[in-house]
Amino acid sequence: MLYIFDLGNVIVDIDFNRVLGVWSDLGRVPLATLQSRFRMDETFEQHERGEISDPEFAARLCDQLDIALSYPQFTAGWQAVFVGVRPETLAIMNQLRASGERVVILSNTNQLHFEFWPTQYPEVQQAADHIYMSQDIGMRKPEARIWHYVLEHEGFTADQAVFFDDNQANVDAARALGIESVLVEDAKTVPDWFASRR
Numbered sequence: 001m002l003y004i005f006d007l008g009n010v011i012v013d014i015d016f017n018r019v020l021g022v023w024s025d026l027g028r029v030p031l032a033t034l035q036s037r038f039r040m041d042e043t044f045e046q047h048e049r050g051e052i053s054d055p056e057f058a059a060r061l062c063d064q065l066d067i068a069l070s071y072p073q074f075t076a077g078w079q080a081v082f083v084g085v086r087p088e089t090l091a092i093m094n095q096l097r098a099s100g101e102r103v104v105i106l107s108n109t110n111q112l113h114f115e116f117w118p119t120q121y122p123e124v125q126q127a128a129d130h131i132y133m134s135q136d137i138g139m140r141k142p143e144a145r146i147w148h149y150v151l152e153h154e155g156f157t158a159d160q161a162v163f164f165d166d167n168q169a170n171v172d173a174a175r176a177l178g179i180e181s182v183l184v185e186d187a188k189t190v191p192d193w194f195a196s197r198r
Helices: 016-027 031-037 042-048 054-065 071-081 087-098 122-126 144-154 168-176 189-197
Strands: 002-005 012-014 082-085 102-107 130-133 161-165 180-183
Touching: 002 087, 002 144, 016 031, 016 071, 031 054, 042 054, 054 071, 071 082, 082 087, 087 102, 087 189, 102 144, 130 144, 144 168, 161 168, 161 189, 168 180, 180 189
Parallel strands: 002 102, 002 161, 102 130, 161 180
Antiparallel strands: 012 082
16 A cells, blocks of 8 residues: 655644744844734745745745845744654654565655755654655645656555545645545544554
8 A cells, every 4th residue: 555644733843833933033123913914825835835935935925025135044944843853643654665565655845845844854864764845746636747747656546555645725626636635633643543443
């Protein structure tokens, strides 16, 4: 079987309020103001597909938030999104690989984040056979083509794959392709799913 894991809030806890908190402090703009302006729009999607550079993304987002930040200040906040790993999920990924299953990560992400989290959480990379990052392959979830890409590269059919993600739209899109998909609501979802299969 092919087990496909999302990264954020599946393997590693993330929290965008931490990002806004750092920017609030650095830019001297109230957190509530930034929260009201922050939205994941087309600029986010372009960044995750690698269509715009990190500096261009930073400039656009600072413009959207109406905040004056240097690029290093922007980066400091952007990296604050990561809270910590979910050890139970990592343990399951390692067990799957040890028993001969194929385990990959499929993440809507960006170069700035990929420069950061592998150094913070090397155990995540070690728990996966391959990492598919949206900015490297020029497509992102929930676009159907991204699952076709992963299945083709891995040599599996949809009915031989299981997908875990914390986003309902991504789960629905994978299910529509015939991939068994699990909506991850909290840190217990993945361990509970595997426990129910024993």
